[in-house]
Amino acid sequence: MDEKKLGSLTKSAFKDKVRLVALSDMTVHVVLEDNSIWYRGFSLENHLPKNEDKDSFTELKIWKDQTEAEKITQLTSGAGYTLAVTEAGNLWAWGELFLGAIDFRS
DSSP, rough: EEEEETTTTTEEEESOEEEEEEESEEEEEETTTTOOOOEEOOSSOOSGGGGGEEEEEEEEEOOOGGGGOOOOEEEEEEOOOOOOOEEESSSEEEHHHHHHHHOOOO
């Protein structure tokens, strides 16, 4: 990924087209045309993997086996959680605030 400065704006050039974007007050998640998920920002309640802050885009791997990957059709994010809905109707969630709200611990 290249970043090009345009005055006070920054253009992030991913290898594929951006399909979905979800913003929270501290993070941004991006789904590309190839269904890969990228994130950056400050982790709150395990919102980002290993609860680590990232100042550059890093790929998030949901599926251990990419042959089982489901196309993400919706994406939303808030303070301490992100939700992704797949074409198959499955909900993937990360971040302790959401998981705690449904009484589930990862």
